[in-house]
Amino acid sequence: MTKPLNFLIAADFPPANYAGWHLLNTLVQRRSGLRLRLLMPGDLKEQRQMLETENIDIVYANPFDAAQLVRENGYIAFAKPASSSDEVVIAAKADATYNVVEDLPPGCQIALTSNGDVKLISLRLLEPADLSEDNIELVSVESYQGVARLLIKGEAQAGLFLAHAYHSMSKLAKSQLKIRVESMLHDISHVFLANPIYAQELAQLRSVLLDIGSQSSDSDVLDALGMPSGFVAMEQEDAEFMIDLMETLVN
Missing domain, CATH: 3.40.190.10 (Periplasmic binding protein-like II)
Incomplete structure (x- = not known):
């Protein structure tokens, strides 16, 4: 060839x-x-x-x-x-007052990339908090590093990550964040x-x-x-x- x-x-x-x-x-x-x-x-x-x-x-x-x-x-x-498997992490700033997704309020800002499967799975994980695209503000960024930066700066209340990408981030970045939920679809x-x-x-x-x-x-x-x-x-x-x-x- x-x-x-x-x-x-x-x-x-x-x-x-x-x-x-x-x-x-x-x-x-x-x-x-x-x-x-x-x-x-x-x-x-x-x-x-x-x-x-x-x-x-x-x-x-x-x-x-x-x-x-x-x-x-x-x-x-x-x-x-x-x-x-492609699991999803929903994370927030480490010192945020909410510890589980059910604590996230309607109208909260959630940072994400344009990765469609991460968004799809995450919206299912947000259902126990009665959150959907209709009552949250989605903030789009180019990369998972960008999602982390918004969380650390307090410019978003939660962020959506491909789990592998989240766990591959630097120790410094992860020390400033905390996982609120991680999927187990397999x-x-x-x-x-x-x-x-x-x-x-x-x-x-x-x-x-x-x-x-x-x-x-x-x-x-x-x-x-x-x-x-x-x-x-x-x-x-x-x-x-x-x-x-x-x-x-x-x-």
């Missing part, structure tokens, strides 16, 4: 894992013989532009985007991180998807990806990714089940 495959990484990965994706891309290319062009958008807006304007062959997608890519664009799910995760026209390359890619972790040197790459357990296969029916679950949360 002369043309490299465009490999897009969802923009919501923690900055600490940036080098890990480059290490993974290099390792996969070396072991598979495939040529991969790594695309790492700086934010979700740039990600959407890439999906609309680039010919994306492989995607590491969040569950919200995966639903559209599978159902509307025919992408095939083939792997996901092992022992890693069945929702980021997934690797591929354009169906690359069936032959997909089998090779899946084999190499699932084998990462079998060599002692692989642990450095997986640790840099924040995925120490490596990857497991994901069948299309598993992806469909996850998408159905996402749609249930919407409704």
Whole structure:
């Protein structure tokens, strides 16, 4: 194959894992013989532009985007991180007077990114407090670091985080914040998807990806990714089940 495959990484990965994706891309290319062009958008807006304007062959997608890519664009799910689901954290400033989400008042300001699945799950977690989009003020920022800054400065009463991103923040940042609730869904995760026209390359890619972790040197790459357990296969029916679950949360 002369043309490299465009490999897009969802923009919501923690900055600490940036080098890990480059290490993974290099390792996969070396072991598979495939040529991969790594695309790492700086934010979700740039990600959407890439999906609309680039010919994306492989995607590491969040569950919200995966639903559209599978159902509307025919992408095939083939792997996901092992022992890693997409949980959500709702946090506040460490010294805030409210200790649980039920203490949050109507009209409160809640900071979030444009990550659709985090918002979707978080709104379900806010239901015990009788809070919804109708009686809260959502404050959009570009990154989870931006969400943390608003909380620390007292410019928002709560913030919505992808749990992996929250737990990857610096000790200093987390010392100024406190988790009010963390989801335990287990069945929702980021997934690797591929354009169906690359069936032959997909089998090779899946084999190499699932084998990462079998060599002692692989642990450095997986640790840099924040995925120490490596990857497991994901069948299309598993992806469909996850998408159905996402749609249930919407409704």
